[in-house]
Amino acid sequence: MKDMKKLCNSINNCFVKDDSNTEKLHMGEIVHILRVKSQLTQEELAHKANVSAQTIKRLEGGKGKVSDITCRSIFEALGVNISLLTELLEK
Numbered sequence: 001m002k003d004m005k006k007l008c009n010s011i012n013n014c015f016v017k018d019d020s021n022t023e024k025l026h027m028g029e030i031v032h033i034l035r036v037k038s039q040l041t042q043e044e045l046a047h048k049a050n051v052s053a054q055t056i057k058r059l060e061g062g063k064g065k066v067s068d069i070t071c072r073s074i075f076e077a078l079g080v081n082i083s084l085l086t087e088l089l090e091k
Helices: 002-014 027-037 042-049 053-060 068-077 082-090
Strands: none
Touching (some): 027 053, 053 068, 068 082
8 A cells, every 4th residue: 555655646746737737637637648548527527436427527527536546456457556656656
């Protein structure tokens, strides 16, 4: 669970768009890209992650953050190696 907290914090802090003109991605955009590459609809991803479709829609729309548990569920449903990603984000 510690790795998941680091991952979510890294994504929420490092990839969140700020008010400057930088082109950083927010977590929802990352989820969207991974979902489309996995050829899943929002509803299919929600079902696989055991969350509501509304959660996926809100997240992809940049309208909110998710808990560590929800973050883990979504990334696992997308086939993301959480430990490896956390390690890469720390570098």
